Amino acid sequence: xxxxxxxxxxxxxxxxxxxxxxxxxxxxxxxxxxxxxxxxxxxxxxxxxxxxxxxxxxxxxxxxxxxxxxxxxxxxxxxxxxxxxxxxxxxxxxxxxxxxxxxxxxxxxxxxxxxxxxxxxxxxxxxxxxxxxxxxxxxxxxxxxxxxxxxxxxxxxxxxxxxxxxxxxxxxxxxxxxxxxxxxxxxxxxxxxxxxxxxxxxxxxxxxxxxxxxxxxxxxxxxxxxxxxxxxxxxxxxxxxxxxxxxxxxxxxxxxxxxxxxxxxxxxxxxxxxxxxxxxxxxxxxxxxxxxxxxxxxxxxxxxxxxxxxxxxxxxxxxxxxxxxxxxxxxxxxxxxxxxxxxxxx
Numbered sequence: 001x002x003x004x005x006x007x008x009x010x011x012x013x014x015x016x017x018x019x020x021x022x023x024x025x026x027x028x029x030x031x032x033x034x035x036x037x038x039x040x041x042x043x044x045x046x047x048x049x050x051x052x053x054x055x056x057x058x059x060x061x062x063x064x065x066x067x068x069x070x071x072x073x074x075x076x077x078x079x080x081x082x083x084x085x086x087x088x089x090x091x092x093x094x095x096x097x098x099x100x101x102x103x104x105x106x107x108x109x110x111x112x113x114x115x116x117x118x119x120x121x122x123x124x125x126x127x128x129x130x131x132x133x134x135x136x137x138x139x140x141x142x143x144x145x146x147x148x149x150x151x152x153x154x155x156x157x158x159x160x161x162x163x164x165x166x167x168x169x170x171x172x173x174x175x176x177x178x179x180x181x182x183x184x185x186x187x188x189x190x191x192x193x194x195x196x197x198x199x200x201x202x203x204x205x206x207x208x209x210x211x212x213x214x215x216x217x218x219x220x221x222x223x224x225x226x227x228x229x230x231x232x233x234x235x236x237x238x239x240x241x242x243x244x245x246x247x248x249x250x251x252x253x254x255x256x257x258x259x260x261x262x263x264x265x266x267x268x269x270x271x272x273x274x275x276x277x278x279x280x281x282x283x284x285x286x287x288x289x290x291x292x293x294x295x296x297x298x299x300x301x302x303x304x305x306x307x308x309x310x311x312x313x314x315x316x317x318x319x320x321x322x323x324x325x326x327x328x329x330x331x332x333x334x335x336x337x338x339x340x341x342x343x344x345x346x
Contacts, residue, residue, distance in 0.1 A: 051341035053288035144189030192240035193344030239287035286337030306332030
């Protein structure tokens with residue numbers, strides 16, 4: 001069997017671009033060639049969508065301007081983000097979660113706090129549509145979120161509260177009470193998930209917190225203590241595959257830990273461990289992930305100033321981030337991220 005389409009000898013061999021449905025495999029191929037590249041994991045498969053990350057909303061410190069823009073990236077590649085569409089209203093300090101089909105953007109701040117939840121279809125670029133609302137507009141910003149394929153859970157809803165609320169992602173409607181975080185009312189919590197378990201960590205209330213809580217996403221009830229972050233963190237970027245959760249960066253007020261990345265094993269209990277460092281100290285950045293790669297976008301750096309930098313790590317290893325590219329000119333600090341391939345999806 002040759003490695004050229006149609007068993008034709010060509011000056012430049014043709015290799016299929018990958019297993020995703022939009023992967024290029026130009027030419028006429030024999031069945032044997034298709035079978036060969038399928039075994040190599042490089043043959044395009046219908047319905048196998050490329051892992052896509054979205055970053056929505058944001059803020060520019062230089063102008064104190066909030067944005068309604070949504071950017072997207074293909075997580076398996078590198079390069080600058082591309083315009084996806086717009087949120088229903090410009091805002092910052094929002095949170096996000098997703099299924100493999102839909103991305104939800106919730107809460108945030110414009111000139112006042114908002115409780116709006118928007119949704120988009122992740123593989124189809126376009127403007128967001130109203131989904132429903134969080135239970136309150138009172139300080140519904142800097143909330144945390146995690147999700148499975150069916151359910152999204154939001155943490156810290158309201159003015160420094162411990163409230164947990166949830167929605168069914170495939171439908172539309174307002175949130176329903178889930179339970180409470182285990183310890184203390186706080187803002188700036190970050191969350192991630194496996195298909196069964198959600199973990200919320202850090203936050204701010206009378207100082208930056210190191211507490212980790214967990215829930216079983218398919219049930220309702222109060223969160224249970226998981227362990228501690230080794231570096232107290234708030235307003236961190238968070239993402240996960242089905243095994244590991246990562247917390248990246250912390251609030252500007254904790255400059256000693258501003259570039260720290262921590263990780264934990266979601267199925268076990270215990271304290272986080274050191275993973276590596278961000279390429280630049282960051283807080284209020286957003287995270288999204290595929291099964292192999294964690295990506296962090298935007299954030300606040302010393303000044304304070306906004307950054308467009310996107311950086312990534314391989315989740316199952318440890319080490320510092322690598323540059324991915326840049327967000328658009330209208331997406332900076334206090335943005336929020338989600339993907340169609342994160343660890344909460346089966």
